[in-house]
Amino acid sequence: MWKQDQAVATPPPPNPVAVNTSSAVPPVVLNDAGQSVGQSVSIKGDLSGSEDMVLHGKMEGRISLPNHMLTVGTQAAVKADIAARAVVVKGVVTGNVTAAEKLEIQSNGSVMGDVVSPRLVIADGGSLQGKVEMKPK
Secondary structure (H helix, E strand, O other), X not given: OOOHHHOOOOOOOOOOOOOOOOOOOOOOXXXXXXXXXXXXXXXXXXXXXXXXXXXXOEEEEEEEEEEEEEEEOOOOEEEEEEEEEEEEEOOEEEOXXXXXXXXXXXXXXXXXXXXXXXXXXXOOOOEEEOOEEOOOO
């Protein structure tokens, strides 16, 4: 016979944050720094947002983050026109890039397309193929 004081306690609800322990694929994480899109994610279409974003996967289409920063991760392959406040490229971008403040191409990053930005930083080893227009802010 069941007695109330002998009832089995219900387990606590699962943690709402999923943790990916695999080192091969970065997890999709939403935090104060913005949104991170994992390496296994592939997006086709238009992407817009009102927070900073890090792309590790594939993107094809258009990206619009007018007041925020976009980081293209080392494993990312982006075929898109990009418009953002600031853009950091560690992977491959094929398409035009418009950055209101700065475009930074790091040592393993490449951009194939036209660039419009008041500031441009290309690290040793980074590559840019296209026309550059540096308009003051």
